Amino acid sequence: MSSFARTGSLVRLGLRLDRVRLLLWIVAIPVLTYATASAFGELLPTVESRLAFSLTLANAPALVALTGPPFDLSSIGGLTAWRIGGFGPVMLAMMGLLTVNRHTRAEEEAGRLELIGSGSVGRFAPLAAALSTAFGASLIVGALVSLGLVWIGEPAMGSIALGLAFAGAGCMFAAVAATTAQLTAGARAAAGIAASLIGVSFLLRAIGDSSGPQSLSWLSPIGWTQQVRAFSGERWWVFGLMAGFCTVFVGASFALLTRRDLGSGLLPAKPGPASAPDLDSALKLAWRLQRGVTASWVTGLAMMGATFGTIAESIGSLLDDNPRLKAIFEAMGGEQNLTDAFFASIMGVVGLLAGAYAIQATLRIRSEEVNLRAEPVLATKVTRIRWVAGHLVFAALGSCLLTIAAGVGVGLVHGLRTSSVSGSLTKLIAGGAVQLPAVFVLVGLTLLLIGFVPRWAAAAWGVLVVSLVLKQLGPILQLDQVVLDLSPFTHVPQIPGQPISWAPLLILTAVATAMSAAGALGFRNRDIG
Amino acid sequence: MSAAIEIGGLYKSFGKTRALDGLDLTVNAGEVHGFLGPNGAGKSTTLRILLGLIRSDGGTARMLGLDPWRDTVQLHSRLSYVPGEVNLWPNLTGGEIIDLLGNLRGGLDPARKAKLIERFDLDPSKKGRAYSKGNRQKVGLISALASNVELMLLDEPTSGLDPLMEASFRECVEEERHLGRTVLLSSHILAEVEALCDRVSIIRNGKMVESGSLDELRHLRRPSISADLTRSGSWLKGVPGIHNLSVQDHHVEFEVDPDRLTEVLRKLAELGVGSLISRPPTLEELFLRHYEVDTER
Numbered sequence: 001m002s003s004f005a006r007t008g009s010l011v012r013l014g015l016r017l018d019r020v021r022l023l024l025w026i027v028a029i030p031v032l033t034y035a036t037a038s039a040f041g042e043l044l045p046t047v048e049s050r051l052a053f054s055l056t057l058a059n060a061p062a063l064v065a066l067t068g069p070p071f072d073l074s075s076i077g078g079l080t081a082w083r084i085g086g087f088g089p090v091m092l093a094m095m096g097l098l099t100v101n102r103h104t105r106a107e108e109e110a111g112r113l114e115l116i117g118s119g120s121v122g123r124f125a126p127l128a129a130a131l132s133t134a135f136g137a138s139l140i141v142g143a144l145v146s147l148g149l150v151w152i153g154e155p156a157m158g159s160i161a162l163g164l165a166f167a168g169a170g171c172m173f174a175a176v177a178a179t180t181a182q183l184t185a186g187a188r189a190a191a192g193i194a195a196s197l198i199g200v201s202f203l204l205r206a207i208g209d210s211s212g213p214q215s216l217s218w219l220s221p222i223g224w225t226q227q228v229r230a231f232s233g234e235r236w237w238v239f240g241l242m243a244g245f246c247t248v249f250v251g252a253s254f255a256l257l258t259r260r261d262l263g264s265g266l267l268p269a270k271p272g273p274a275s276a277p278d279l280d281s282a283l284k285l286a287w288r289l290q291r292g293v294t295a296s297w298v299t300g301l302a303m304m305g306a307t308f309g310t311i312a313e314s315i316g317s318l319l320d321d322n323p324r325l326k327a328i329f330e331a332m333g334g335e336q337n338l339t340d341a342f343f344a345s346i347m348g349v350v351g352l353l354a355g356a357y358a359i360q361a362t363l364r365i366r367s368e369e370v371n372l373r374a375e376p377v378l379a380t381k382v383t384r385i386r387w388v389a390g391h392l393v394f395a396a397l398g399s400c401l402l403t404i405a406a407g408v409g410v411g412l413v414h415g416l417r418t419s420s421v422s423g424s425l426t427k428l429i430a431g432g433a434v435q436l437p438a439v440f441v442l443v444g445l446t447l448l449l450i451g452f453v454p455r456w457a458a459a460a461w462g463v464l465v466v467s468l469v470l471k472q473l474g475p476i477l478q479l480d481q482v483v484l485d486l487s488p489f490t491h492v493p494q495i496p497g498q499p500i501s502w503a504p505l506l507i508l509t510a511v512a513t514a515m516s517a518a519g520a521l522g523f524r525n526r527d528i529g
Numbered sequence: 530m531s532a533a534i535e536i537g538g539l540y541k542s543f544g545k546t547r548a549l550d551g552l553d554l555t556v557n558a559g560e561v562h563g564f565l566g567p568n569g570a571g572k573s574t575t576l577r578i579l580l581g582l583i584r585s586d587g588g589t590a591r592m593l594g595l596d597p598w599r600d601t602v603q604l605h606s607r608l609s610y611v612p613g614e615v616n617l618w619p620n621l622t623g624g625e626i627i628d629l630l631g632n633l634r635g636g637l638d639p640a641r642k643a644k645l646i647e648r649f650d651l652d653p654s655k656k657g658r659a660y661s662k663g664n665r666q667k668v669g670l671i672s673a674l675a676s677n678v679e680l681m682l683l684d685e686p687t688s689g690l691d692p693l694m695e696a697s698f699r700e701c702v703e704e705e706r707h708l709g710r711t712v713l714l715s716s717h718i719l720a721e722v723e724a725l726c727d728r729v730s731i732i733r734n735g736k737m738v739e740s741g742s743l744d745e746l747r748h749l750r751r752p753s754i755s756a757d758l759t760r761s762g763s764w765l766k767g768v769p770g771i772h773n774l775s776v777q778d779h780h781v782e783f784e785v786d787p788d789r790l791t792e793v794l795r796k797l798a799e800l801g802v803g804s805l806i807s808r809p810p811t812l813e814e815l816f817l818r819h820y821e822v823d824t825e826r
Contacts, residue, residue, distance in 0.1 A: 109619065109658065185658055186619055263658075271654040274624035280632035288621060372616040376669070379580045379610040379682075380633035381602050527583035 005122035010129030011136075014103050022137050025095045029088060029141050029166070032469060034148035037080040039477045041152060050074050065210040065311050066345065068226040069217075077154040077231035081162050087472050089169035089225040090202060092141060096134045096174030097194045103130035104178065106187035114262060127257055131178055131250060138170025158231035165225040168242040172221045173198055175249035182256035185265040192296055198222070199300055203307045210311045221245055282382045286390035289368075290361060294398040297357045298405045301350060305409020305428075308346045312339055312410070313417045340497035343410065343431055350406040351435030351489055352468050354399040355442045359460045361395035362446040365523075366457040374528060384524045392447065392516065399439045403432030431495040437508035438488035442467075444515030451522025532591075533558040533680055533711040534579065539588035541574055541735075548574040550735035551588065556713050556728075561706050563726035564715040565816060571735040572715045573613060576684050579713075580610060593680060606635040609676045613684040613715075615669035617657030623664070624653030627672040634676045642675040648697050662689035674701050680711045687718060699725060719813050731816065739815065750810035751784040754793075759801030768796055779803075784810075 015022070044050045054073035064070065068085035072078035104127055107113045113126055122128075146163030150156055177194040184190045201220040208217030209226075217223035221242070228238045260266055279285065365388055368374045377387060407429035415424035446460040467487035474484050484490045488511075491504040534556035541549040549571045556562040566572050577583045579592055581601040590597055595604050617626055627646075631637030646653055649667045660668065666689045673681060687695050695718075702725050705712055716722050722729060723743065730740040739746055751772060756762075762781035765774060770789025775782045785793050797805070 269656055269659055271652075272622035272625065272656060274622065274653040276622075276625035276628045277632070279625055279629040282633070285629060288625075289618065292620075372612065372614060373618060375577075375580075375582060375612055376610065376615070376630055377633060378582060379605060379608075379612075380630060381606045381635055382633050383602055525584075529577070529582065 003122040003124045004128050005120060005125060007122065007125045007128045007132065010116070010121065010125050011132050014099075014129055014133040018099065018102070018133070022095075022099065022133075025091075026137060026141055026144065028465070029091055029095075030144035030148050032473060033080065033084055033088060033145045033162075033166075034152070035477055036084050036473055037076055037149055037152050037154070039473075040076050040079045040083075043476070043478070044076075044079070047074050050076075050079060053079075065206040065308065065342075066349065068205070069209045071229045071232035075154070075158075075231055076152065077149060077158045077162070080149070080154075081158070081226075081230040081232075083476060084473075085162075085165075085226045086202070086205075086222070088145075088166050089222050090198060092138055092166050092170035093173035093198045093201075093222070094195075095141070096138055096170040096172070097177040097191065097198065099134040099137060100130045100174045100177040101181055101187055101191040101194065103133065105181035105184070105190045108181075108263060109185065109187045117262060124254060124257065127178060127181075127253060131174055131253075134174035134177075135171050138167040138174065141170065142167030155231065157234055161228050161234040161236070162230035164239060165228045165230060168228075168239060169222060169225045171246050172242055172249070175246045175253065178253035179249050179256065182253055182260060183266050185263065185267075185269055188293070190265075192293070196296070196300055199304065203304060207307060207311060211313070282377065282387045282390035283393060285377065286364075286394050289364065290391070290394040290398065293361070294357075294394060294401065297353075297398070298401050301353060301402050302405040302409040304353075305346075305350070305406040305411075306413045307409075308342075309410040309413025310417070312342055312414045337497065340427075341494070343414075343428060344494040344497045346410060347403075347407070347428070347431035347435060347495065348471060348489065348492070350403055350432055351438055351492060352464070352471065353406075354402045354435060354439045355464050355467065355489075357402055358395045358399045358439050358443045359446050359464055361398055362391065362443050362450070363457060363460065364394075365391050365447070366450050366454060369454070369528060372529070378528060384528075385520055388447070388520050388523055392443065392520075395443045395446075396440065399436060399443075400433075403435050403439075404429055407432035427496040430500070434492050434495045434500065434505060435489070437505045437512060438492050440512035441488040441508050441515070444512040444519065447519030448515045448522070449519070451519035451526070454526070531558050532556065533560075533593060534562075534713060535589070535591045536575070536579075537589045539575070539578065539590055540586045541571075541578065541583070542586055548735055549578075549585070549588075552732065552735055553737050554730055554732075554740070556711060558711050559706075559709050560727040561702060561712040561714060561725050563722035563729040564713055564732065565717075565719075565722060565729060566715075566732035570732045572732060573684055574735075575732070576610070576682050576713070576715060579682060580605075607678055608680040608682060609634055609673035609678045610682045611666075611669040611673045611684060611686045613688065615665045617660060617665050617668060619656065619658035621657050622654050623651060623657065623660060623668045626657060626668055627653065627675070630669075630672040631676050634678065636677065637672070637675040638677060642671065645671045645675055645701070648701075649694060663691060663694065666690055667694065670698065670701075674705070678710070680713075681705065682713050684715045685717060686714070687716070687721065695721070719816060746815055750815060751786055752790070752810060753782070753784050753808045753814075754805065755780070755782040755808075756797060756805040757803035758797070759803060762800075764800055765796070768793060 044053050051074055054070065066086060067083055070082040073082060107126070116126060142163035145166050146159040149159035149162065173194065176197055177191065180190045180193040183193065201222045204220035205217040205223035205226065208214050208220065208223060217227065224238050224241050227235065229235050256266060279288065374387070378384060408425065411425035411428035412421065415421035418424065442460065442464060445463060446457065449457045449460055467489050470479070470484055470487045471489055488508055491508060493501045493504070532555050534554065536552055536554040539549050539552040552571065552575060554575070564572055574583070578585050578590055579597050581597045581604070584598055592604055593607055597604060617623070621629070627642065631642070649671060651664060651667045651671065666686065670686055687698050690698060699721065702712060714722065714726065726743070728740070728742045729746060731738050758779050758781060760779070762776040762779060765771060765776070765781060765783065770786040770793055772784045
């Protein structure tokens with residue numbers, strides 16, 4: 001077993017390096033689950049009230065695409081599993097992915113793995129340690145989720161099943177990330193491939209759970225975590241699928257590791273052009289650095305939009321099977337409103353994703369600085385403001401492209417199916433565009449942090465996560481409006497469906513502009529490095 | 530001769546650490562100036578203030594007659610800089626990075642670039658992440674040397690280069706000198722500084738401790754003498770002006786204060802001299818003397 005020598009020491013090193021990050025995940029996910037469950041307990045204390053809720057659930061069919069299939073909404077546990085069953089596993093999958101990526105390829109790219117490898121450390125130890133850390137963290141989150149639900153008084157079996165399903169998502173995508181980390185020499189690219197697999201997995205089950213065919217949900221690891229059916233006659237054998245998936249990908253990652261050299265990927269490194277006479281401005285440099293990432297985000301969001309475009313049409317047909325629901329919806333404004341509400345909530349998710357893109361694009365400024373790549377550029381004629389602006393242009397224009405791509409994806413597919421392409425396109429592109437002012441606020445905030453408290457720049461991610469939680473769970477947690485207003489996305493009008501209200505959009509844009517300007521000035525006047 | 534760089538009483542603190550403690554430094558136009566000091570003495574901090582990357586807490590710094598913090602852009606089109614640690618963009622090729630940095634400075638000489646790439650034996654089509662430390666350093670050097678500038682700031686530019694490439698680097702700096710460019714060369718390699726530099730400044734704990742031409746500095750220091758005497762050398766004990774005396778029967782080695790040299794030689798002649806070697810102080814001795822004070826603390 002000398003190939004695994006010192007795995008334990010490396011796990012301890014990983015825990016030391018990640019103590020804050022992992023702790024945040026480990027606390028946040030169980031707390032959110034617990035809060036959701038106890039909020040349902042207060043909102044819907046009796047079985048009758050829950051059954052009534054499950055029938056009047058205004059956009060249930062649309063929500064199914066975003067959350068997960070409802071199996072038994074008569075219990076608190078069942079409600080919680082349904083409501084958080086899409087969100088929770090995706091969060092855990094991200095945790096597993098980021099943890100493994102950070103401790104494998106990112107360390108290798110930075111050259112630190114070489115230093116570790118020169119010690120009396122087994123060939124497989126770094127990868128084994130990263131996987132152990134991610135698996136351990138996932139299981140701890142799962143255990144805490146189960147404990148919280150048992151604490152509230154939910155059945156132990158269901159609680160354990162939901163906790164394990166969460167943990168399963170974390171483990172499966174940790175294993176995926178371990179494999180993609182072997183493929184590319186760049187950590188960003190490796191994480192990107194793994195993240196796109198989370199996206200595909202989420203979309204497969206979104207189609208499978210809403211418009212069908214249902215078999216698609218069974219192609220999706222995220223779908224499996226829901227098909228466990230916690231609190232609704234648990235199907236324990238589904239965990240066998242997850243274990244099998246983990247085994248395959250963990251095995252693949254170790255097999256690939258033996259087939260490559262330290263520092264290289266399996267995908268061959270191609271030589272590039274030996275000169276670049278046209279590469280002569282900070283903007284062009286930013287373009288070179290950001291274009292790949294931007295292109296993959298745009299493609300991803302267009303695909304996601306198209307997926308939801310195919311689902312939207314089926315919302316009406318779902319209602320046909322349920323005359324009682326249909327009557328309720330017609331009283332509420334009819335099928336059109338329902339579809340619009342669905343689109344508006346999809347565009348809300350698009351807004352958050354664009355926010356994630358925008359934050360990482362803006363944080364490039366900080367990572368270039370930390371990696372000492374800002375210094376040689378700022379030692380040339382390029383002013384600091386111009387250099388920051390180069391990256392900012394991509395954060396802003398990239399987000400525009402992203403939301404438009406998603407809007408076009410949804411609008412085009414839905415329009416073709418309902419033969420109203422232009423109307424549907426206009427509506428959905430508008431639905432995407434109204435998210436932009438809120439996205440710009442995140443850009444402004446990130447730049448403000450970079451300008452004044454650069455060490456804390458990554459806190460911008462915290463703001464995005466808070467916005468996400470407020471959006472996903474805010475209504476259920478019955479939070480105060482003051483708290484909900486903290487998220488810039490709360491102020492975005494629901495388009496399509498509502499009339500466009502310009503005032504909040506203009507205010508958001510003004511706030512974003514002011515924060516960006518202040519952040520840029522802060523950056524101009526502080527020490528670099 | 531006009532000054533290309535003039536620093537007076539420069540202060541800079543990072544939290545509680547005082548990086549520069551009233552530093553004075555003058556670099557004349559057209560000279561190659563060696564900037565020496567132990568790790569953490571404040572060399573890189575000085576260069577980064579001169580580049581306007583960080584702001585000093587007090588004192589003055591002028592470069593080419595301009596203020597490094599305020600006139601950043603004008604200055605930067607007239608200088609090139611090689612950082613101590615050249616970090617490249619992993620997905621840009623070396624050739625692209627050379628062009629990029631040159632273009633951002635205001636253009637580079639394509640013929641000179643081609644010559645330098647050949648001289649430093651660099652494959653410019655490799656991606657940044659594929660280069661070794663020495664090759665990353667070459668990318669930075671080629672880009673800086675191929676730019677048409679008046680002033681070069683080099684922060685330990687040969688770290689990671691093999692001896693052959695170091696020789697190429699020296700040739701290049703010689704060419705820069707002939708072109709009349711000013712070079713501020715921060716370095717640890719004494720042979721390099723002795724071979725290249727017109728003048729040298731030694732910095733310690735953020736202060737200038739020595740500055741001048743190599744000859745001037747040597748003049749201030751004691752020459753070393755080793756001699757074979759016809760009588761026992763113990764007679765030399767207690768003679769004023771003699772330091773670090775070691776006596777092995779008739780063979781003596783010692784250092785002597787320059788102003789006492791005549792007296793000491795007279796004394797030696799009295800004792801009868803079989804052979805005598807006098808050696809001027811090397812830069813290494815100057816350097817070590819200043820460093821030792823540092824380690825004694």
